[in-house]
Amino acid sequence: LKMRAERLMAGSTSVACDANNINILCETSLQRIFEYAEEIKPQIVVIDSIQTIATEDVDSSPGSITQVRECAASLLRFAKTTGTPVILIGHINKEGTLAGPKILEHIVDTVIQFEGDQHYMYRILRSIKNRFGSTSELGIYEMRQSGLRQVSNPSELLLSQDHEGLSGVAISSAIEGVRPFLVETQALVSSAAYGTPQRSATGFDGRRLNMLLAVLEKRVGFKLTQKDVFVNIAGGLRVTDLAMDLSVIAAVLSSNVDTAIEPGWCMAGEVGLSGEVRPINRIEQRISEAEKLGFTDIILPKHNISGLDTSRYHIKIHAVRKVEEALRELFG
Incomplete structure (x- = not known):
């Protein structure tokens, strides 16, 4: 994480990418994540990945249907009650669909898929589900060593x-x-x-x-x-x-x-x-x-x-x- 952050920060001139504004917590317990979030009150929370998070209220292994459903529902309640945006990252299988339980797509408000071919430098951000807007939006980005760059005119x-x-x-x-x-x-x-x-x-x-x-x-x-x-x-x-x-x-x-x-x-x-x-x-x-x-x-x-x-x-x-x-x- 440190090496990747240094590489991305070196090629970025954005003030929003200040490393001092990013807090990283290496934790898989949902209760500990909520305690830390209550302490620092973040502007946005990113969970990577939802299949590795487990809650003590459920007696099953991480990644199971019950754990993923309960953790996602708890994170949804946290987002709604505190007004904090929460991004859940889920794994994608070889067919390009969400790996693991499909119930995760029903719980969340928006499903955004980040797709691209490994042989091309372009990445596409495609909306699959959106409770707050249209799913017909499309974002095209260029993958560079310093991170992603928005392609404003993809036709060229x-x-x-x-x-x-x-x-x-x-x-x-x-x-x-x-x-x-x-x-x-x-x-x-x-x-x-x-x-x-x-x-x-x-x-x-x-x-x-x-x-x-x-x-x-x-x-x-x-x-x-x-x-x-x-x-x-x-x-x-x-x-x-x-x-x-x-x-x-x-x-x-x-x-x-x-x-x-x-x-x-x-x-x-x-x-x-x-x-x-x-x-x-x-x-x-x-x-x-x-x-x-x-x-x-x-x-x-x-x-x-x-x-x-x-x-x-x-x-x-x-x-x-x-x-x-x-x-x-x-x-x-």
């Missing part, structure tokens, strides 16, 4: 600048929470080396990828049954926005015909089973984000353009109703 970091002339790359204007940002969608289509073609997606729903490939084959006429398809969302990001559909289809087709999408083009739109491009939400935020980053053309669902004043945007807007129209705009 999620876009690689050297993909010009490369096939299989499409840019999508996505919304995660309330934040718009542009995401690079990468796809690779190759002949299947084995009998069964592979379908692999990283950062994108694999079942939705299979649906989009079926739409591309049935409605547009491109045969992909004997080809491997790999889709990756650049930057290690996991995106659930349905407006990514159009960029996934464009990237797959771009790799299939080995033709690069012209630079300066981005897109957003949900694709239906009949090949139509369905309307999406927060269209003005998506257009403004693309315009801010210097994009010249954007493809959007035609339904979203009706009633929208496009004259105040400097970016050229292409309204499409079907997937074929969008692909015609991109590839001619």
Whole structure:
């Protein structure tokens, strides 16, 4: 703890990170924690981790369902009666869910998940449950030696600048929470080396990828049954926005015909089973984000353009109703 604190303090200029304001208690007894908290009256309490805390009122080992439930309930009462914010840290298993009893999520007011890929420098703070606000918020941070740094404009970091002339790359204007940002969608289509073609997606729903490939084959006429398809969302990001559909289809087709999408083009739109491009939400935020980053053309669902004043945007807007129209705009 001391070595890590010295490393983080050396790279921080914030007054709030003054080491004299931090008190560390190496204790697993809940009663001793409450005694110490009553003595110093902290502004915030961090328990690391809730699975190691035990109370004398319960005769079971730490980490059991009874201990975790009773300790969390006691800490909740302490937070409510004293007005002190309490942060409980719980372990995450390999599947990315809370290890141990799920009852912990029902007791607390807010569940915030800190996720990220070990191969990337970015970390994402995602709200799973929130009794006091929206769960659609998203925070992106950059992991540095001196600690975490907030990424105020994630679009610039999620876009690689050297993909010009490369096939299989499409840019999508996505919304995660309330934040718009542009995401690079990468796809690779190759002949299947084995009998069964592979379908692999990283950062994108694999079942939705299979649906989009079926739409591309049935409605547009491109045969992909004997080809491997790999889709990756650049930057290690996991995106659930349905407006990514159009960029996934464009990237797959771009790799299939080995033709690069012209630079300066981005897109957003949900694709239906009949090949139509369905309307999406927060269209003005998506257009403004693309315009801010210097994009010249954007493809959007035609339904979203009706009633929208496009004259105040400097970016050229292409309204499409079907997937074929969008692909015609991109590839001619």
